[in-house]
Amino acid sequence: MSAEWDPYRGDCPSRMLLDRIGDRWTVLVVGVLSDGPHRFSELGRRVVGISQKMxxxxxxxxxxxGLITRTVxxxxxPRVEYRLTEAGHTLQEPLRALQTWATEHMDAVVDSRRAYDRVGGRLDR
Amino acid sequence: MSAEWDPYRGDCPSRMLLDRIGDRWTVLVVGVLSDGPHRFSELGRRVVGISQKMxxxxxxxxxxxGLITRTVxxxxxPRVEYRLTEAGHTLQEPLRALQTWATEHMDAVVDSRRAYDRVGGRLDR
Incomplete structure (x- = not known):
C-alpha cells in the first residue's frame, strides 16, 4: 500500500478506482466470475438486465x-472466456461483503424510505 | 436477510441499493462519519472536491x-449535525474494506492500465 493514494483528495486516482469497483455491474460480474471462468453470453444471462454494451x-x-483476463x-x-486474476480474486471478499450488506439491510432500508417519504423528508430531530 | 432480495435479478431494488452504497461519495462520507458526528461544512472540507449539491x-x-440522522x-x-445510525455503523466495515482495497491495489492497477494501453487493449492470450 502506498501512503500516496488517498481517495479523500480530489485529484487522487484511487477515488476513480473506488467508483469503479463499487459500481453495481462490477460487483455483480465479479460475483459471477467468483464461481470460475465464464463466457460473455453466460455472464449476460446471470446478470439479468445488463446490456451487451455495458x-x-x-x-x-x-x-x-488487471482484475480479469480474457482468453480466446x-x-x-472462437471461444472467449473471462476469469479473475489473482488481484481480481482479492476483490471478491470486499464486494461480497457489500452485496451481503445490501441484501441483509434491504428490508430496513425500504421501511426507512417509506417513513421518510411519508413526512416529506422532514425527519429533523 | 430476506431470500427475496437478489441483485442479480434486474428488477430487484437491492441492485439500486448496491449502487448507492458503492458510490464514491457514500464511501467517503460514511468514512468521515465513522469518526463521529460532523456538520455539513466539515464534511465538505474532508471530502475534497465534493460539490455542495452532491x-x-x-x-x-x-x-x-436510514443510515444517518440529521439533528438540528x-x-x-442553528447547528446541524449528521451522524451514523446503528444500521449506518454496520456499513462502515464493508466500505472501509472497499476503500482499503482501492488504495492497496492502486499501484498494480496503474501498472496494468499502462500495459493494457501500450498494446491498445489487445491482451488476448
Whole structure:
C-alpha cells in the first residue's frame, strides 16, 4: 500500500478506482466470475438486465485494471472466456461483503424510505 | 436477510441499493462519519472536491435509507449535525474494506492500465 493514494483528495486516482469497483455491474460480474471462468453470453444471462454494451465496458475496464483476463480459444467459432486474476480474486471478499450488506439491510432500508417519504423528508430531530 | 432480495435479478431494488452504497461519495462520507458526528461544512472540507449539491444529495439519500440522522440544534445560527445510525455503523466495515482495497491495489492497477494501453487493449492470450 502506498501512503500516496488517498481517495479523500480530489485529484487522487484511487477515488476513480473506488467508483469503479463499487459500481453495481462490477460487483455483480465479479460475483459471477467468483464461481470460475465464464463466457460473455453466460455472464449476460446471470446478470439479468445488463446490456451487451455495458457488459462489454465492464469487462474491458476489469481487464484494463488487471482484475480479469480474457482468453480466446482457437475453436470454430472462437471461444472467449473471462476469469479473475489473482488481484481480481482479492476483490471478491470486499464486494461480497457489500452485496451481503445490501441484501441483509434491504428490508430496513425500504421501511426507512417509506417513513421518510411519508413526512416529506422532514425527519429533523 | 430476506431470500427475496437478489441483485442479480434486474428488477430487484437491492441492485439500486448496491449502487448507492458503492458510490464514491457514500464511501467517503460514511468514512468521515465513522469518526463521529460532523456538520455539513466539515464534511465538505474532508471530502475534497465534493460539490455542495452532491454532498446534499448524498446526505439526503443516506438519511432516507436510514443510515444517518440529521439533528438540528436550536442555536443561533442553528447547528446541524449528521451522524451514523446503528444500521449506518454496520456499513462502515464493508466500505472501509472497499476503500482499503482501492488504495492497496492502486499501484498494480496503474501498472496494468499502462500495459493494457501500450498494446491498445489487445491482451488476448
Amino acid at each position: 457488459l462489454t465496458q465492464t469487462l474491458r475496464s476489469l481487464e484494463r485494471d 480459444y482457437a475453436e470454430v467459432p | 454532498l446534499t444529495q448524498t446526505l439526503r439519500s443516506l438519511e432516507r435509507d 440544534y436550536a442555536e443561533v445560527p
